[in-house]
Every structure is written in C-alpha cells, then in structure tokens.
Amino acid sequence: MIDLDKLDFFSKLTKEDISKLKSISTQKSYKKGEILFYEGDEPRFLYVLLCGALRVYKTNAKSQQIFLHSLNAITFVAELANFENIPYPASAEFTVDGEVLKIDYERFVDEFISNKQMSLNLVRSLSGKLKILSQVLHDELILSSEAKIAKFIVENAELFNSSKNVNIASILNITPETLSRVLAGMKKDGLVRFDEHKSLIYADEQKLKQIYS
Amino acid sequence: MIDLDKLDFFSKLTKEDISKLKSISTQKSYKKGEILFYEGDEPRFLYVLLCGALRVYKTNAKSQQIFLHSLNAITFVAELANFENIPYPASAEFTVDGEVLKIDYERFVDEFISNKQMSLNLVRSLSGKLKILSQVLHDELILSSEAKIAKFIVENAELFNSSKNVNIASILNITPETLSRVLAGMKKDGLVRFDEHKSLIYADEQKLKQIYS
DNA sequence: CGGTCGTTTGACTGGTATCAAGACGAGTGG
DNA sequence: CCACTCGTCTTGATACCAGTCAAACGACCG
Numbered sequence: 295m296i297d298l299d300k301l302d303f304f305s306k307l308t309k310e311d312i313s314k315l316k317s318i319s320t321q322k323s324y325k326k327g328e329i330l331f332y333e334g335d336e337p338r339f340l341y342v343l344l345c346g347a348l349r350v351y352k353t354n355a356k357s358q359q360i361f362l363h364s365l366n367a368i369t370f371v372a373e374l375a376n377f378e379n380i381p382y383p384a385s386a387e388f389t390v391d392g393e394v395l396k397i398d399y400e401r402f403v404d405e406f407i408s409n410k411q412m413s414l415n416l417v418r419s420l421s422g423k424l425k426i427l428s429q430v431l432h433d434e435l436i437l438s439s440e441a442k443i444a445k446f447i448v449e450n451a452e453l454f455n456s457s458k459n460v461n462i463a464s465i466l467n468i469t470p471e472t473l474s475r476v477l478a479g480m481k482k483d484g485l486v487r488f489d490e491h492k493s494l495i496y497a498d499e500q501k502l503k504q505i506y507s
Numbered sequence: 508m509i510d511l512d513k514l515d516f517f518s519k520l521t522k523e524d525i526s527k528l529k530s531i532s533t534q535k536s537y538k539k540g541e542i543l544f545y546e547g548d549e550p551r552f553l554y555v556l557l558c559g560a561l562r563v564y565k566t567n568a569k570s571q572q573i574f575l576h577s578l579n580a581i582t583f584v585a586e587l588a589n590f591e592n593i594p595y596p597a598s599a600e601f602t603v604d605g606e607v608l609k610i611d612y613e614r615f616v617d618e619f620i621s622n623k624q625m626s627l628n629l630v631r632s633l634s635g636k637l638k639i640l641s642q643v644l645h646d647e648l649i650l651s652s653e654a655k656i657a658k659f660i661v662e663n664a665e666l667f668n669s670s671k672n673v674n675i676a677s678i679l680n681i682t683p684e685t686l687s688r689v690l691a692g693m694k695k696d697g698l699v700r701f702d703e704h705k706s707l708i709y710a711d712e713q714k715l716k717q718i719y720s
Numbered sequence: 721c722g723g724t725c726g727t728t729t730g731a732c733t734g735g736t737a738t739c740a741a742g743a744c745g746a747g748t749g750g
Numbered sequence: 751c752c753a754c755t756c757g758t759c760t761t762g763a764t765a766c767c768a769g770t771c772a773a774a775c776g777a778c779c780g
Contacts, residue, residue: 378634
C-alpha cells in the first residue's frame with residue numbers, strides 16, 4: 295500500500311487533512327487489464343489513481359472501443375462524474391498494475407469543499423482534463439486519417455517506431471488497413487522513409503505539419 | 508454597463524473582492540454577430556460573459572464551421588485557454604447582443620488564486636464545461652446522423668418544432684439534405700408524424716431512444 | 721404574381737471501414 | 751539449415767454513410 299503522506303499530489307495538505315482524507319477513503323490494487331469502471335456506471339467513489347495507468351475509451355454501437363486518452367498517476371479519475379452526478383462518460387481499464395484511492399464522495403464534499411489546497415488540485419485537474427478532451431475532440435472531429443497519422447509521427451516519433459501498426463491504429467481510432475495505405479502514400483510522396491526493418495529513418499516534418507494544421 | 512454587485516455570479520464575493528475585481532478588469536459590449544475570439548488566438552484576458560449568448564464552434568480544413576455548443580450568461584468563457592496557456596481551441600460568436608468582463612488574467616491569478624469563493628466558481632464552471640464537452644464528444648463520435656436526429660427530437664422537441672431544418676442541421680453538424688432524408692425515413696417507419704404545416708404531432712419516444720442509446 | 725428562401729429528391733462522390741486473400745518475416749522444431 | 755507456422759502487414763475489391771451538386775418543388779411575402 296502506498297502511503298499518502300509520501301505523495302507530491304497531497305504534499306500541500308496539512309497532516310490533519312491527510313488523516314481526514316484517510317478516514318474517508320480506502321485503497322485498492324488492480325491488475326493490468328482490470329476495469330476500474332464502465333461507461334454508464336453510476337459513480338460511487340471519487341477515485342485518485344495513485345500508481346499505474348489507465349486507458350480511457352468509449353464504446354460505439356458496433357461494440358468497438360474508441361480510444362480517448364491515457365491517464366497516468368497521480369491524478370483524479372473522472373471526477374467530473376462525481377461533481378455533475380452523472381454516469382461515467384467512458385470506461386477505464388488498467389494498462390499496467392495500479393492502485394487507486396477510493397474516496398467517499400459525500401464526505402469528501404463536506405470536508406474538503408472549501409479546502410484551499412484541494413480546490414487548487416481540483417481546478418488544475420479539471421482544467422487538464424478539459425485540455426485533453428478538447429484535444430481529442432479536435433483530433434477526432436477535424437483531422438482526417440492522414441492528418442491524424444501525420445500528427446502522430448511528428449509528435450510521437452519514438453512511440454511510432456516502437457509500436458506495432460495495429461496498436462498505433464487503435465490509438466488513432468482508424469483501421470490497420472487505413473494506416474498501412476496512408477503510410478504507403480506518404481512513402482511514395484517522399485514524406486517519410488523507412489529502413490529495411492520498417493524503422494522510420496526520415497520524416498519531412500514541415501510537410502507533415504502542413505497536413506494537420 | 509452592468510453592475511457586478513448585482514450579479515448572482517459574484518454574490519458570494521466580499522465588497523473588497525468585487526472592487527479588486529473591478530480594478531483589474533474592464534467591460535465591453537458586443538453586437539450580435541461579433542466575434543469574441545477566434546480559434547487559435549492567444550488568450551489575453553479571462554472573459555466572463557455577463558449577458559447575451561455565444562455560439563462556440565470549430566473550423567475544419569474546408570472552412571466549415573462545426574458547432575460545439577452555446578454559452579449563456581453568466582459564465583466564464585474559455586477559461587481553459589488561460590489556465591493552460593494555450594490558444595483558444597474554438598471560436599466564439601455572439602448570437603445576440605452581449606457584454607463581457609475582460610479580466611487581466613495575471614493579476615487575477617495573483618489576487619484570486621486562493622480565493623475560496625472564486626475557486627468554487629471555477630470548479631463549478633470547469634466541471635460544467637467538461638460535462639458539455641464530453642456530451643459533444645459522445646454525440647459527434649458515437650452517434651450516427653440518424654441517432655443525432657432521434658436524440659434531438661426527443662430532447663429538444665420544442666426547439667425542433669420552432670426551428671427551420673437548415674438551423675437544426677447546423678446544430679447537429681449534418682447537411683439539410685441528410686436531415687430531410689432521415690426524417691422522411693422516420694416518417695415512413697411511423698416513428699414520427701407531422702401535420703400539414705410540418706409540425707411534429709407525434710413521436711415514438713421509445714423507438715427513437717433505442718436509436719441513440 | 722413573381723421572387724426568394726427553404727425543402728425535397730436524385731445522381732454522384734469521397735473517405736474510410738470491411739472482408740478476404742496474399743506476402744512477409746521472425747522464431748521454432750525437426 | 752530448411753520448412754513450417756504464426757502474427758503482422760499489405761493489397762485489392764467492395765460496401766456504406768454522409769456530403770456535394772443540381773434541379774425541381776413549395777410556401778410565404780411584398
């Protein structure tokens with residue numbers, strides 16, 4: 295079990311606040327692949343991801359998962375659902391082993407609603423989430439498949455090289471076939487070059503950026 | 508000019524806080540159709556919409572506007588951009604005459620960052636925005652045109668009846684042609700019925716809901 | 721009664737998914 | 751060292767949803 299006192303995330307809280315927090319919450323460990331909650335579930339606790347990472351996704355009518363983003367410790371998780379008292383708008387699955395703090399939300403409100411430090415944490419967290427979401431919205435709503443791929447190459451070159459195409463495709467919410475075809479096109483146009491082992495050895499950043507901006 | 512003291516939004520602030528706020532801000536009026544900011548602009552002030560309403564939209568590669576949502580007074584506007592120090596992620600246009608409070612953001616941070624009431628306002632505002640955005644994300648990412656229309660009919664029956672199809676289409680980010688065709692289909696399947704003046708006189712809520720959930 | 725704005729309809733297009741088959745390449749066991 | 755196999759990538763044919771373009775139609779307004 296992780297000790298809350300040791301965490302940066304709570305470092306600005308007083309000793310009393312920390313014990314207050316401990317008294318209204320429990321900790322739980324999860325294995326890679328386990329689900330923290332499903333889209334549509336009613337929120338019962340306010341979650342803080344203490345360690346590990348989550349994959350956040352929505353499910354469409356054809357039961358396909360639409361990847362939204364990853365969450366890394368330490369951060370509140372889906373606090374929106376608690377604040378607005380709505381079902382979780384997406385599902386969260388552990389991509390590695392992790393641990394969460396499960397806070398009794400009602401008591402949290404009572405005790406911490408006017409806590410200066412906690413408010414700051416919340417504002418920061420909410421604002422960060424908004425940034426992520428508006429990013430997702432932009433990528434999914436405005437960008438074509440080609441543009442998404444171009445952006446991914448420029449902004450995630452390493453990840454691009456270390457991942458299999460299937461995984462990249464699922465991050466970008468496109469099919470592997472589309473990814474393959476677009477990359478073939480880019481190769482033909484000289485925007486990218488690969489060595490014999492399919493590692494990216496050259497990318498025309500300028501032209502790639504033009505595609506997505 | 509609207510007097511800040513009179514507004515519910517600031518009612519929990521002390522008299523000193525209000526004058527502090529006044530001293531670091533100015534008020535400005537806008538006419539219907541004017542733009543508060545464009546997507547991509549650098550934020551220079553923290554805006555509070557004091558009266559009127561804004562249409563918030565993004566622009567795609569073909570210069571088409573993608574409607575995201577409306578904002579009604581009184582609310583912070585795009586505070587995300589200030590907090591995260593990023594360009595505005597969308598454009599905002601007045602749909603009626605309005606008035607905004609333009610707050611010097613740097614000074615706002617200095618003076619109000621640890622103000623209890625203001626923090627609460629911020630948390631509430633951010634959380635509300637997050638809810639809206641995740642709603643938009645769901646509608647645009649998960650729902651088909653038919654599903655969007657079904658949802659709109661169920662949840663906005665009055666607006667549906669009082670608006671021209673062109674406007675409904677632009678709210679739903681679909682073309683008038685698609686709207687027309689889908690409605691024709693629904694009529695054929697008996698999901699909706701219209702009188703001679705195209706007013707909706709019957710809608711099979713159950714079946715419509717099935718389409719979008 | 722003519723003009724304008726909005727709606728409807730049809731034919732076509734485009735982007736991406738889907739389905740199916742083949743090609744490739746790295747690791748494995750004979 | 752070869753051949754087999756499995757996972758992955760590529761390629762082609764086809765399908766589908768919604769957008770585009772164009773024309774006809776309708777309704778209301780001055």
